[in-house]
Amino acid sequence: MSRTIQAGCVAIDGRAVLILGEPGLGKSSLALALIDRGGVLVGDDGVTLAAQDGRLIASPPPNIAGLIEVRNVGLITLPTASGVPVALALMLDPAAERLAEAAEVFELDGASVPMLRLWPGSPVLALRAEAALRRWGLSFAAPAPHMGATP
Numbered sequence: 814m815s816r817t818i819q820a821g822c823v824a825i826d827g828r829a830v831l832i833l834g835e836p837g838l839g840k841s842s843l844a845l846a847l848i849d850r851g852g853v854l855v856g857d858d859g860v861t862l863a864a865q866d867g868r869l870i871a872s873p874p875p876n877i878a879g880l881i882e883v884r885n886v887g888l889i890t891l892p893t894a895s896g897v898p899v900a901l902a903l904m905l906d907p908a909a910e911r912l913a914e915a916a917e918v919f920e921l922d923g924a925s926v927p928m929l930r931l932w933p934g935s936p937v938l939a940l941r942a943e944a945a946l947r948r949w950g951l952s953f954a955a956p957a958p959h960m961g962a963t964p
Contacts, residue, residue, distance in 0.1 A: 814922060815863035815872075822855035822871045823847040824894035828953060829855055829871040830946055831862075831919065831926070834905030838933040841882050843905070846939035848881075853894040857881040862899070864924035868953075869899040900950035902928040903942055916949045926951060 821832035821840040825847065832840045841857050848854055856873040857880060863870045872895040873879065879890045902919035909930035916927035927949045931941055 815861050816921070817859050817861045817874045818921075819858060820860045821857050822860040822897075822899075823852040824855055824871075824897045825852045825943070825946060827897065828900035828946065828950055829869075829894075829897040830942060830950070831860065831869075831871065831899050831902040832905065832942075833902055833919075833928075834933065838905040838907070839938070840905060841884065843903075843933075843938050843942060845881060845883060847942060848891065850939055850943070854879065854881055854891045855894050855897055862921055864922035867924055869921060869924045869926055871897050871899050898951075898953050899926050900953065901946050902926055903945060904928055904930045905933040906930040907933060913949075 821844040823830050823844050832843055834840050844857055855871045859874045859877050861872045861874050873893045879893045880888050881891055883889055909932045913929055916929050918925045919928040929945045929949055
């Protein structure tokens, strides 16, 4: 079973980072910054998640695949990754604690991943997201996700 949730998602070295948060907190901006640093778009403002063998697998919803909203610019089209295992969920939260002592858990359909809250106002949010992935993200020994140009 798969379902589409309102979130952003970027693949970094074969591991998906799910970006959660209220509208206007910078989910698309964080995704764009991670893409600029070498990540690949999975989805913006919508991600299809499927629980498979205890993992969450992220793919772009067909109706918005490859599209990302760049505030004050408009929608742009980028290459996408599909079928990427989610290693970490990041919740953009203005009330995030300064130091994380433990990761929370994001769970969907019986599959779970670590979740960390990040303060969205940081000018180095992409660097924090990458550090969070290194420290808290799940590791996978699996084939690389399918990557291709969006039609």
